[in-house]
Amino acid sequence: MPAKLSVNLNAIAMLRNRRDLPWPSVAGLGRIALEAGAHGLTVHPRPDERHIRFSDLPVLRALIDDAFHQAEFNIEGYPSEAFLALVEEHQPDQVTLVPDDPSQATSDHGWPFRERLGFLKPVVQRLKRQGFRVSLFCDPDAPEDELAAARETGADRVELYTGPYGACFDDSAKAAIELEKLAETARLAAGFGLGVNAGHDLTVDNLPAIAKRIPALAEVSIGHGLTADALEHGMAETVRRFLRACKG
Numbered sequence: 001m002p003a004k005l006s007v008n009l010n011a012i013a014m015l016r017n018r019r020d021l022p023w024p025s026v027a028g029l030g031r032i033a034l035e036a037g038a039h040g041l042t043v044h045p046r047p048d049e050r051h052i053r054f055s056d057l058p059v060l061r062a063l064i065d066d067a068f069h070q071a072e073f074n075i076e077g078y079p080s081e082a083f084l085a086l087v088e089e090h091q092p093d094q095v096t097l098v099p100d101d102p103s104q105a106t107s108d109h110g111w112p113f114r115e116r117l118g119f120l121k122p123v124v125q126r127l128k129r130q131g132f133r134v135s136l137f138c139d140p141d142a143p144e145d146e147l148a149a150a151r152e153t154g155a156d157r158v159e160l161y162t163g164p165y166g167a168c169f170d171d172s173a174k175a176a177i178e179l180e181k182l183a184e185t186a187r188l189a190a191g192f193g194l195g196v197n198a199g200h201d202l203t204v205d206n207l208p209a210i211a212k213r214i215p216a217l218a219e220v221s222i223g224h225g226l227t228a229d230a231l232e233h234g235m236a237e238t239v240r241r242f243l244r245a246c247k248g
Ligand SMILES: CC(=O)[C@@H](O)[C@H](O)COP(=O)(O)O
Pocket: 008, 010, 011, 043, 044, 051, 076, 098, 105, 106, 107, 137, 199, 200, 223, 224
């Protein structure tokens, strides 16, 4: 089965936040994406609300609950107490824990699982007790013992950080090397019984190769590249383009 497509709405929110006006509408674009066949919506609310605002979360949860029951809501972020409270209030289907410092411009690395096991394990257990699927952001070249530690947290999945792969958009030889790292990490993760998601700087051009090389990929979450594509093609057509790309 092709990887599911979760549309990350952070970049739409960033455009909206340029003015004190409600457009482009985050929920409106989310609705168009779901109507066009996207399998879910992703948000990464940061503590300064520079992209997604906390007030977007109930609206997006209601959109899925009211009209798109099969779709999933994925909330990503650093598991501070404030983030965990947001998650518990807005009941996503999946929580993706990311080791971002609040001052980071965007996510740029996965968890050091072994080093942070003592921190992650109780957080994962707290989330799992409430029925959320938990995914952990993972370096593209995480070695076996790191994935063993990811498994020890009790998480269901890892999300492979595909930034270095995405950065090779103009160098196919380097992209092939990055893709092999991702494929090996996915293989190790699967060996520990972890599901595998992927995200960061994926595009309609680089998605087919990763979908083909890692057929077990469960989900991709895509925001920046997908939003850029939607400016050209419109959100509905962009979602159809990315769904085709997910087939490899
Ligand atoms: C974990 C990850 O890679 C995404 O959540 C990414 O960080 C998107 O967030 P921004 O759109 O805020 O960069």
